Amino acid sequence: ELRHPGVVAYVAHGETGQGQLYLAMEWLEGEDLARRLARGPVSVDEAVLLLRRTAEALEAAHRVGIVHRDLKPHNLFLRDGAIDRVTILDFGVARRAMPLEALTHAGRLIGTPGYMAPEQVRGDDGVGASADLFSLGCVIHECIAGAPPFAGEHVAAVLARILFEDPRSLRSLVPPPPDAVCE
Numbered sequence: 001e002l003r004h005p006g007v008v009a010y011v012a013h014g015e016t017g018q019g020q021l022y023l024a025m026e027w028l029e030g031e032d033l034a035r036r037l038a039r040g041p042v043s044v045d046e047a048v049l050l051l052r053r054t055a056e057a058l059e060a061a062h063r064v065g066i067v068h069r070d071l072k073p074h075n076l077f078l079r080d081g082a083i084d085r086v087t088i089l090d091f092g093v094a095r096r097a098m099p100l101e102a103l104t105h106a107g108r109l110i111g112t113p114g115y116m117a118p119e120q121v122r123g124d125d126g127v128g129a130s131a132d133l134f135s136l137g138c139v140i141h142e143c144i145a146g147a148p149p150f151a152g153e154h155v156a157a158v159l160a161r162i163l164f165e166d167p168r169s170l171r172s173l174v175p176p177p178p179d180a181v182c183e
Contacts, residue, residue, distance in 0.1 A: 006057025008089050030080045034073035041146040044177045046083045051140050053086045062129040071135035072115045113158045114148045121159045
């Protein structure tokens, strides 16, 4: 039921003759954002375009009650390498907006630590659309700064930084991006 040009399209699902479940999605040509960022940060204009296009696709998902819960550069695909053709992939841990405890086992993290919203890290009930927006902010920060906003030597350090520290300001970059981007 989720149809949007910025969301990978479902094709089919079923079970093989050997009893294995499958899910088929559309074939895409291009590269994921993580591969693109491995070559260096994108321009501020490209980051703003990526933000806008991804937010539009997330809005479509949120409108039907779906929260992605694992937005990160690996899950943003650039069709034909084009920033303006970004497509959200991997809704494998996505859920309808409802209490978290109804969806996961206690003590189990859902998402990628460097991009998880504080409410995901805390295990709050009802992780919603705001978690996806937080993750998108982390992605955009990485696009502009060349590094994720929360990093550490191990998962616990990353999670603690998300909960207790502010990310490095984009204003600290040389040259700093425009004030409108830093706010």
